[in-house]
Amino acid sequence: MGMNTRQGNASKGQRSGGGTLYEEVIPWIRDRIIEGELAPGSRIPERVICEKLQISRTPLREAFKVLAAERLLTLTPNRGAVVTRLSFKDVDDAMNLMACLEAFAGKLLCQSITQNEIDNLHELHQRMVVLYNEGNHLEYFKVNQKIHLALLEAADNEVLLQTYLGISTRFKRFRYAGNRAKPRWDRAVNEHEQILISIENRDSDLLQCLLKSHLQNGWAVAREMIREELEG
């Protein structure tokens, strides 16, 4: 990683943007946790990251605090940072809560969504269908994410959005696993189409119902796979 030092002994190159080191470190570590490269339960000595990124302990420790607040790390005084280990129940609880939050967003957005946002949703949906036909896992998942995010944004409730994003990133790894099951795809695409229709009709009750079952269906597919990973 080409993370320059600000005043360090080696390579006095200027730092890129107006940002700070701890801000750059956060996504670096976060991504490695989400990817599973930093395994759940494993310790992360400060020295290891410091040497790898060529930074001092100060900004790293600040980044640790943020990641601990996101519950991706667990900090214990005098004993350092550990990648938070998630139980199966944690994931199950999170999925249920996210279904609840999406349904609530569905209720709200029926009041607040604009035609622009609906058009944007349609465009995203078309892109997703194309990726579905191409069988492109990763991009399909990304666009799928964007659609759900767009729904949350359309609900026009900033606190809800931030809450959703927090849980979403924390359990990202498992949500991706949910969408890997191929036979689920055609059903998911179909569900999305129904969702779009109910949005256009501003049918709040139906939309809430569809969103809830959409998430629960996806989770049902991944459920046992994840359970095996976390408990078996």
Add this chain to the structure above:
Amino acid sequence: MGMNTRQGNASKGQRSGGGTLYEEVIPWIRDRIIEGELAPGSRIPERVICEKLQISRTPLREAFKVLAAERLLTLTPNRGAVVTRLSFKDVDDAMNLMACLEAFAGKLLCQSITQNEIDNLHELHQRMVVLYNEGNHLEYFKVNQKIHLALLEAADNEVLLQTYLGISTRFKRFRYAGNRAKPRWDRAVNEHEQILISIENRDSDLLQCLLKSHLQNGWAVAREMIREELEG
């Protein structure tokens, strides 16, 4: 605040527990923000807190990162910490979301609540009724909080509980204002009684409905007072 230094020049007294300085600083600042002693929008220079608490900048800056993650502070690179300013819409959005979360908790707890937890709820309710008759604002509010917390805990969903707590502390000040309106009290006590009954009957639908309207009724009373404070 009797916060001793670990190795500082003055007063070499041992530190109390096995904790760390940044952990002690967090609730100190958090409380001052919630109490309104640190006004929304005001800057908090590191030096001021450092001198007041007799600590160095390192643990303070780590505490700032945690409080920023809780969105009580807003950090801007090279420009320091500002107490996050909340709009009326933020508070309104948060109250709606909390109603949603409590209702969800109500749905879940019908499946998971134990007799012990029900007994505990009754006990808390009795204490609250006593405080209601005594007209004791502060304690009434505290026990009221405890009841709602007990409901969330009974739902047996750790992610939900953590999410609720996060929003709860962030908007604590305004939730307190909601319960200050005296004429609201008798109605609130009555609502709580109905809630307890529906819990005993495991009537999920009724319980969700009651919890939602309970929160919304409380918010309706405080609403205009808060709007005036934040917009007027």
Add this chain to the structure above:
DNA sequence: ACTCCATTTATTGTATACAATAACTGAAAA
């Protein structure tokens, strides 16, 4: 008065030094 710009001052960001605690090692005792 006002604006502009250089200079100073204050504040934040990072690195490093040192202190405190925990983890490790290995020999002595059971």
Add this chain to the structure above:
DNA sequence: TTTTCAGTTATTGTATACAATAAATGGAGT
């Protein structure tokens, strides 16, 4: 062999020094 415990090493917690950026100051020119 296992346990215990002193001594050592490694790691974390805090303070401080210095660098970089932003804010404040104070003339010179208009």
